[in-house]
Amino acid sequence: xxxxxxxxxxxxxxxxxxxxxxxxxxxxxxxxxxxxxxxxxxxxxxxxxxxxxxxxxxxxxxxxxxxxxxxxxxxxxxxxxxxxxxxxxxxxxxxxxxxxxxxxxxxxxxxxxxxxxxxxxxxxxxxxxxxxxxxxxxxxxxxxxxxxxxxxxxxxxxxxxxxxxxxxxxxxxxxxxxxxxxxxxxxxxxxxxxxxxxxxxxxxxxxxxxxxxxxxxxxxxxxxxxxxxxxxxxxxxxxxxxxxxxxxxxxxxxxxxxxxxxxxxxxxxxxxxxxxxxxxxxxxxxxxxxxxxxxxxxxxxxxxxxxxxxxxxxxxxxxxxxxxxxxxxxxxxxxxxxxxxxxxxxxxxxxxxxxxxxxxxxxxxxxxxxxxxxxxxxxxx
Amino acid sequence: xxxxxxxxxxxxxxxxxxxxxxxxxxxxxxxxxxxxxxxxxxxxxxxxxxxxxxxxxxxxxxxxxxxxxxxxxxxxxxxxxxxxxxxxxxx
Numbered sequence: 001x002x003x004x005x006x007x008x009x010x011x012x013x014x015x016x017x018x019x020x021x022x023x024x025x026x027x028x029x030x031x032x033x034x035x036x037x038x039x040x041x042x043x044x045x046x047x048x049x050x051x052x053x054x055x056x057x058x059x060x061x062x063x064x065x066x067x068x069x070x071x072x073x074x075x076x077x078x079x080x081x082x083x084x085x086x087x088x089x090x091x092x093x094x095x096x097x098x099x100x101x102x103x104x105x106x107x108x109x110x111x112x113x114x115x116x117x118x119x120x121x122x123x124x125x126x127x128x129x130x131x132x133x134x135x136x137x138x139x140x141x142x143x144x145x146x147x148x149x150x151x152x153x154x155x156x157x158x159x160x161x162x163x164x165x166x167x168x169x170x171x172x173x174x175x176x177x178x179x180x181x182x183x184x185x186x187x188x189x190x191x192x193x194x195x196x197x198x199x200x201x202x203x204x205x206x207x208x209x210x211x212x213x214x215x216x217x218x219x220x221x222x223x224x225x226x227x228x229x230x231x232x233x234x235x236x237x238x239x240x241x242x243x244x245x246x247x248x249x250x251x252x253x254x255x256x257x258x259x260x261x262x263x264x265x266x267x268x269x270x271x272x273x274x275x276x277x278x279x280x281x282x283x284x285x286x287x288x289x290x291x292x293x294x295x296x297x298x299x300x301x302x303x304x305x306x307x308x309x310x311x312x313x314x315x316x317x318x319x320x321x322x323x324x325x326x327x328x329x330x331x332x333x334x335x336x337x338x339x340x341x342x343x344x345x346x347x348x349x350x351x352x353x354x355x356x357x358x359x360x361x362x363x364x365x366x367x368x369x370x371x372x373x374x375x376x377x378x379x380x381x
Numbered sequence: 382x383x384x385x386x387x388x389x390x391x392x393x394x395x396x397x398x399x400x401x402x403x404x405x406x407x408x409x410x411x412x413x414x415x416x417x418x419x420x421x422x423x424x425x426x427x428x429x430x431x432x433x434x435x436x437x438x439x440x441x442x443x444x445x446x447x448x449x450x451x452x453x454x455x456x457x458x459x460x461x462x463x464x465x466x467x468x469x470x471x472x
Contacts, residue, residue, distance in 0.1 A: 037412050044415060152415045172408075232423050232459060256418075276455065285465030296466065299459035301425065 002195040004029040004168075006352065007188060009175055009211050010203035011036075012043035013151065013341040014330050016158040016169075018201060020077070021349030023165035030167035031197070032159075033190060035174045039155040041205045043338050045274075045306025047228060047250055047262050049241045050339040051090045051146035052115045055106045055378040058363050059315070059336075060113050065343035065359045070149055073342065079157035084150030086255045089240035091120070091128055092141045092379070093291075099245065102378060103141040110143070117143035131237055131294050146241065148254055151338050158345075178214045184326060199352060201328045206272060206307035208331035217321055220369050221311050221332040225268045227280040229303040231295075233257035238292070243381060247287045250381050259298060261288055264381040276305050308335040313374040318344060318364035319351055328352055329366070335380060388436075389429040391422020399433055403440045410434055410451030423459055426451075 005027050008015045011034025019032045034040070050070060052063045069076075070085045094100035103119060110117045120142045122134040128142060163169055174191040178200070181187055186200040204211045206223040234257050241252035251261035263284050281303060289296050311317050311332035321327040330348055333340060347357035368374055384397040394417050407413055410420075413433055420426030420433070430451065438445040 037407075037409065039415065040411075156416060231462070278455075281456070281460075282465045282468070285462045288462060289466055296463040297461055299423075299461050300456060300465075301421075301423065301459050302454035303456065304454055 002193065004031040004195060004197040006030050006199040006201060007186065007195060007197040008032045008201040008203055010034065010041070010205055010208075011038040011159070011169065011171060012041050012203065012205050013039065013155045013158070013338050014205070014345060015201070015203040016155050016162060017341045017345030018203060018330065018348050019167045019169075020158045020162040020165070021346050022352065023162050023167045025349055025353055027353070028166060029197075030162065031195060032162070032167065032169045033173055033175055033188070034169070034171045037171050038159050038169070039152050042306045042308070043151050043155055043205075045228065045304060046151055046338045047252070047260055048148055048151055048254065048338070049090065049146070049250065049252060050085075050149050051143065051241070053090055053092060053106065053110060053117050053141060053143050053146060053379065055102070055109070056315070056375055057109060057113065058361070058375070059377060060110055060115055062340050062343045062359055062361070064113060064115055066340055067145060069342035069346075073154070073157065077157040077161040079153070079160065081153055083154045083157055084148065084255055087145050087147035089128065089142060089144045090146035091125060091240040091242050093125075093137050093242065093244045093246070094139050094141075095136055095244065095246035097138060100139045103139070106379060107141050115143065116145055117141055129238055129240055129242065131292050132242065133291055133293055135290075142240070148241070148252060149339070175211065178211075180215060180324065186326065199326050199328070201330065201348070201352070203330045205331065205337070206309050208309055208329065212321075212329065215324055215327065217324060217327070219317065219329065219331065219366075221309050221317060222270055223272055223307045223309050224270045225273050225275070225305045226262060226264065226308055226335065227268070227276055227303065227305045228260065228262035229281065229284060229300050231259040231298045231300055234298055237295070242291060244291060245379070245381065247291070248381055249284065249287045249291070251288055251292065258301070259295060262381075263287070272307065274305050274307060276303050309337075310334050312369070313376045314380050315375060315377055316340065316344065316364045317366060318348065318361045319366065321366060334377070388432050389417075389419040389422065391424050392418040394419040394429070396436070399436050400440075403437065408437070408441065409449055410437065411449070413437070414451060420451075425454070425457065425459075
């Protein structure tokens with residue numbers, strides 16, 4: 001039986017970054033369990049966007065801090081390859097007056113928290129993104145400090161920094177069962193043997209509900225499939241991420257020149273299906289041809305899908321699980337876990353160690369589902 | 382083979398890049414692909430996949446046929462967005 005001080009289940013951005021912050025704060029035996037390889041789940045399948053434009057105060061504060069951290073992360077983690085962080089902005093399109101009014105409320109909130117977003121006219125939007133067809137667009141919101149970050153390399157940067165600080169990363173190691181002993185220790189059976197620790201962190205993304213159920217904990221989350229595609233690399237013609245909540249579409253051109261685009265489709269299956277459909281290629285092509293008609297000659301290279309771990313109010317579920325002392329959870333990110341990890345992981349590490357976190361995350365606690373303090377995020381694709 | 386031989390012509394990945402990643406602990410084609418972009422270009426790995434698998438097999442001391450070949454993503458051959466603008470199911 002191997003002993004650890006903490007075991008983190010899940011080697012995505014969340015598990016690797018929490019491991020780094022625990023190790024950096026002096027925790028000695030930190031173990032990350034990953035069934036496949038790091039960033040093989042939702043992290044490595046996401047749209048690679050990072051933004052401060054949110055509709056609820058906690059998300060704005062978490063993302064303002066995350067982007068501040070990302071600005072210096074290559075140096076902090078000593079990762080010479082780089083993490084592909086580029087601030088070329090996010091442009092939200094409003095297709096109706098009602099939507100624009102919601103954006104105005106969001107921007108007012110963002111500005112009050114020091115986030116440099118602004119309401120833009122269709123004419124401004126043509127200046128920010130000249131290829132954008134603004135037909136039917138009444139306005140939008142824009143923040144030039146939002147942008148792109150490479151999920152694979154950001155996760156690897158955290159994982160390597162954590163292992164340099166003494167953490168152990170067990171890849172291709174599957175969790176098979178967990179029990180809690182009378183002394184309060186978690187005993188895990190894995191494909192590579194048994195391991196025990198007094199603290200267990202559930203950062204298993206789409207599988208977090210399943211991992212919790214092994215301990216008899218019922219998390220109010222479920223998973224659903226979201227599809228995405230990437231094109232060949234072409235000359236850089238589009239700076240910001242374009243988001244149309246009306247079309248349920250997002251599209252950005254990454255620093256290497258390929259376009260990444262995805263849809264929020266209410267008909268996608270719930271559960272753990274990570275397949276894909278030909279219907280998606282037709283649906284996304286038709287939508288993108290309306291917004292960016294000049295890129296329809298670009299060739300699609302790959303399509304895939306990833307799993308959003310959804311919570312009832314589309315907000316993360318973070319912190320201690322009160323019924324099971326020593327158990328912590330970081331899940332339910334509802335499609336925006338990658339971008340929130342830099343700030344959330346630091347706060348999670350502080351909470352696990354009994355410190356006061358710099359960015360408060362108590363509003364994301366599990367107790368909100370008992371006392372009814374849900375806070376619905378309006379700005380999600 | 383020289384260590385500056387080009388393995389992935391689409392993404393300019395050298396044999397030495399592959400070897401460095403394998404030395405750092407990567408063990409599968411999918412990991413090499415994600416962390417080097419090898420096989421992510423227009424040819425979708427038609428040239429590099431077998432070369433990388435041979436290098437992984439040599440590094441791990443096992444036979445190529447015992448390795449996971451890595452995922453193949455559709456559509457397999459690149460298709461312009463415009464080809465999807467007619468037909469399909471109306472959304």
